Amino acid sequence: MRQHPPAQWGRRSAPPIAFASAAAVLLAACSSGGGADGGDKGGPPAIVVQPDAGSAKVPLGRKVTVHARGGSLISVEVGSPGPGRILGTWSEDRSVWTSTTPLAPGATYTVKAHGKTDGGSALDKTASFTTEAPKNAFVGEYHPDKGTTVGIAMPVSITFNKPIRDKAAVERKLHVTASPTVQGAWSWMKDRNGNDRIDYRPVNYWPPGTRVTLRMDLAGVNAGNGLYGTQDRVVDFRIGDAVTSTVNVTTKTMTVTRNGRTLRTLKVSSGKKGYETWNGTMVVLGKVPTIRMNSSTVRIFGPEAYDLGAVKWDVQLTQSGTYVHAAPWNKGKFGVVNGSHGCIGMSTEDAQWFYGRVDLGDPVTVVHSVDTVAANNGYGDWNIPWATWKRGSALN
Template sequence: MTNDRTRNRTTTLRAGAATLALAVVATLPACSGSGGGGPHAAEPRPAIAVAPASGGRAVPVDRKVTVRTTAARIDSVRVTAPGPGPLRGTLASSKESWTSAGRLAPGVTYDVLVRATTSGGKRLTEHTTFTTAEPKRTFVGEYHPDKGTTVGVGMPVSIVFNKPIRDRASVERKLGVTASPAVEGAWSWMKDWSGRDRVDFRPRSYWKPGTDVTLRMDLDGVDAGGGLYGTQNRVVRFRIGESVVTTVDTARKTLTLRRGGEVLRTIPVSTGKPGFETWNGTMVVLEKTPSITMNSRTVRIFGPEAYNLKDVKWDVRLTTSGTFAHAAPWNEGKFGRVNGSHGCIGLSTADAKWFYDHVSPGDPVTVVNSTDTVQVNNGYGAWNAGWADWRAGSAL
């Protein structure tokens, strides 16, 4: 049996519980859900993420550099490395991501600097570095003329590569020739006499005496195709000397040398006999040697026409295949009268010494009234190509 005091206490407790329940319900926000995503949820923290990241393994050259931002927009991305220079890329329209274009250069360390701005105007900066893997296959170019030399008005810039070049356009883009005074010129590709890939630059006409020429080779990291990469950066400056131009007339059997446009001497010579005619066209002095041995086997002459001449004096080389202007005392009596050589330009010993002393590498020697024009890759035969044909040899 419950007394009045107990009944009153029970009623009071129930009323208090109901009041507490109402109070709890009253504190719940209207339309509340279970996700906790109310107006006071934390906002994303502004950040910049760069890949590849610093401190990782060597990066393959086919990787892309990517930049992504959180709660910020990209203002600038700079990716640079010694040699290859800046790496270009594309910024998304949202300005929240950037992706590099083209391949990375091998074996170099890239420096990445990113700047961004949050919606509130706060500036963000991220600076990282990464290193690319070393190339497995590389190439270099052997160039002429050499740095600091003075050469004749007919000297082209010539580069012979030690590996086959599949992507000639990519390589040619990284080669440059400038001159003071300026010239119109062009590169042209060919196979060197050795069979290797080669590219030469020549002006439209002979260089002007006194011209300063600069060759720039920015080949470090250049992909020449098939994973073959360049390793060379060179700046080569040389100078064009005075105009020394020689004409050899095989019909008149004379050699005429002009310096600065004026005739210095006309010398009687003996050029190639029938079946061994001297190349027609323009050749360029390659080198000079005071004495050499000439053996016919080196130019594939055998049998009754074979020869082995020792201590041949005052030799001016004109082609890779073996054309020289040199002393030929065994042809005494033929100079100016009979063409009796195996393709070389023979002179008396005294005249050969005079010619040797008056020409330099790069001086053009033009043979007229002969047969079979010298090929552009046989020494420096660039002047035997018409200008349109020469320009057509460019890869660009």
């Protein structure tokens, strides 16, 4: 049974990121001539901010500038309740601060600047402005979820709801850190619905116990053709025990290990000729205790059609519908004959045992079969050679 409707995964939304500030910098006195976004033409000492409170809705491509006229800047802080911190750079003479972080759409920013006049008197300025609402925005649905514990084969995966033209601009704002440190890389692909998707995986499986953090700094990022990101996310998750399963379609067995120790070797029945189980490494996507399996969902009709009703102890491996599950109707075939339509069947007792030992992100590797599972059919990332995987990055 190569394909059945997968369990529904929820889209993720995240709370706003708190107001943040640029580092305070001590600057030499600047001249009274020149610079703050072309709006400073002389006058009494003051801090000039552009755009200012009188501005209309600010275009997303606009930069924030802060200039101390007739004095020097000491610190600049720029923040918003929603999109995250704004960073910036200083001019060569340290007289003007200019933002480098893209402005997020539909956000209100507050600028707080502190300085002093050439005579030593204090200069202070607080200003706010609001950016244009997004006319065309994108978001990414990410996995795994915050606070979860997942298996050693779980990649970080983000699927976008709009086509991403400037993939490099988006990828630059995605960061994965791990403790202990691992070598890893992003790689782009199309998901099974044709949406742009990017996954991050290490060279080898995550070490058990690793702490992983995903940062998505996408608010204000232009993905091309005026398509802007709106998300800032920090997602922490943990890697659990090393639970691995290997299915040998020749011997018709599945060997399950935890942290290198064999737990059990189970008798199974995999896909028969013409409906062979995918070869290669698949990753547990989820599990449900009961699901209906009907061949019409995978366009199998005629003599091979089936309607199995409620099937017990179902562990999903691919989006196309490969499961490990109880198959009592195949009693007598386990360990003897491969007789399924692509799923991995076993006795009800063994299926319940397996169901209780695996979870999201655990690898299941099939050997001696045919047609290696695609990277985008669930998480087939591990079937891509590392050198090829790295070439999938937009930053190469």
